[in-house]
Amino acid sequence: MNPQLIMDGLIAGAMIGLGAIGITLTYSILRFANFAHGEMISWGAYLALATSGLLGSLSGALLKPIGPFSFGWSLPLAVLAAVALTAGLALLVDALLFGPLRKRRSAVIIMVMASFGASLALRSLLEFIFTSKPVYFSKALQIALPLGGGLRATPDQLLSLAVAAILVVAIHILLTRTAIGRSMRAVSENQQLAGVAGIDARKVIRTVWMLGAGLACIAGVMAGLLVQIRPYMGFDLLLPLFAAAILGGIGSVPGAMLAGLIVGLAEALGVQLIGAEWRAAVAFMILVFVLLLRPQGLFGRAE
Amino acid sequence: MTGPQPSALSTRALVAGYEPDLPIVRGVDFSIRSGELVIVLGPNGAGKSTFVKAIAGLVPIHSGATMLGGFDITAVPTHEKIRHGLAFVPQTENIFATMSIHDNLLLAANVLPKEKRSRRVADLYAMFPDLAARPSLRAGQLSGGQRQMLAVARALIVEPSVLILDEPSAGLSPKIVQEVFAQLKAINDTGVTIILVEQNVKAALAIADRAAILVEGQLRHEGPAATLAEDPIVAELYLGARPAGKAATP
Secondary structure, three states: OOOHHHHHHHHHHHHHHHHHHHHHHHHHHOOOOOOOHHHHHHHHHHHHHHHHHHHHHHHHHHHHOOOOOOOOOHHHHHHHHHHHHHHHHHHHHHHHHHHHHHHHOOOOOHHHHHHHHHHHHHHHHHHHHOOOOOOOOOOOOOOOOEEEEOOOEOOOHHHHHHHHHHHHHHHHHHHHHHHHHHHHHHHHHHHHHHHHHOHHHHHHHHHHHHHHHHHHHHHHHHHHHHHOEOOOOHHHHHHHHHHHHHHHHHOHHHHHHHHHHHHHHHHHHHHHHOHHHHHHHHHHHHHHHHHHHOOOOOOOOOO | OOOOEEEEEEEEEEEOOOOOOEEOOEEEEEEEEEOOEEEOOOOOOOEEEEEHHHOOOOOOOOEEEEOOOOEEEOOOOOOHHHHHHHHEEEOOOOOOOOOOOHHHHHHHHOOOOHHHHHHHHHHHHOOOHHHOOOOOEEEHHHHHHHHHHHHHHHOOOOOOEEEEOOOOOOOOOHHHHHHHHHHHHHHOOOOOEEEEOOOOOHHHHHHHEEEEEEEOOOOEEEHHHHHHHHOHHHHHOOOOOOOOOOOOOO
């Protein structure tokens, strides 16, 4: 067995984990599976690409690669803008679609179907604006550096792993040590009691959308940086995202990240052992086994 | 000579319920004076819990008004009511069980200005030493009585003018009920106005100033707690006594 699968799995897992954090937060607070979350990944990547291109056209110096990486300063700056824009998009979708449905106290199935509709609309719009042709942040070739033990990784890959790790720690601290984090946990556990305790659930919901969309944007940029950018990139990640969110335990940020890494590693192992065409089946099998054997996941609470 | 004490909280022709065409509370006029402890009694299904939940903003109000110290809070959202000085302790699921005792209190303290938060948490720990002993303990691991104390502490952290409790004795042993009620009386003695919905009538009447009786969503009777405790109708309905002249069935 090629040990490189560990590195491939960790890198794919980091992207899955970041996306799964958004799914798990949305599910634990809004109580529905948001199938439009994958589109935030795609939109995040395209918005970063467009902003990066715009910045590059304003100043060519911003396109000059930073140190060993394949991208210039235009990309980190574009990511900041894209995170804000993707968060804004999520808030817009909530204001136009999910918010009015919540007001009418719509059933969970209505919310899920609405998220399917939003997913289709957002993806089609993306395809209409950017076409379905794959695009890249950079076409520069990167040499993978030997890390020992038969493992190799490019500087971009190592940076992505580091960013994912920093973000998970940051989100965990936000949830456990800050006022807004405690409010999010409170709304997740008992929205009515949270209201009685003076917590504005609408503010918490807005924070969750922004946080989830921001992380999805970064996952999209990572995917775009390491693979390619396509309108279907987020949709294709949905199954592993849900597998990771459920395996990690709904509401658990460290759980989602750890489960993302497990799903990523399992997919990489599956690709090596049985072939790339079975990649999606691996996430599906994990999803089915978790739902059958431990529906609360690794870190979730049993109902 | 002093004038009549101001009303701390009142309702006027309050109609409330989960469905607009099925009101559970039907035109209740109720008033509690500042510093009073009033117990709300009534048979099962009388609408007691719905009445206090409507005041707290958890059940839709279809008509009528709720006034808090002269300010109309009928349309004030639930999460804003605590900022106006109205605290509510639900009957069940009244603490965040997955969070620590300390986080439960910090969460409630969020509505206070930053500089006051740690002082109020410290005040509450002084008032409830049981909670101070293990602040990092997960609230779900507390006993029934300790949970009620945490729920009350959470509500008190904002120094409310009116505290409403929905059956705080539910599911507690008689000894713990006495402790909880003694604590509530002590809180009331500090000047906090308390509305208490209770099934444990004897114990509640012992600490209450006044009682209000709801029947079928309407306020049927009210009066001083001491008088009501002696009232044969109340005694028959809520204290398990038989009316005079009726022989016990063999």
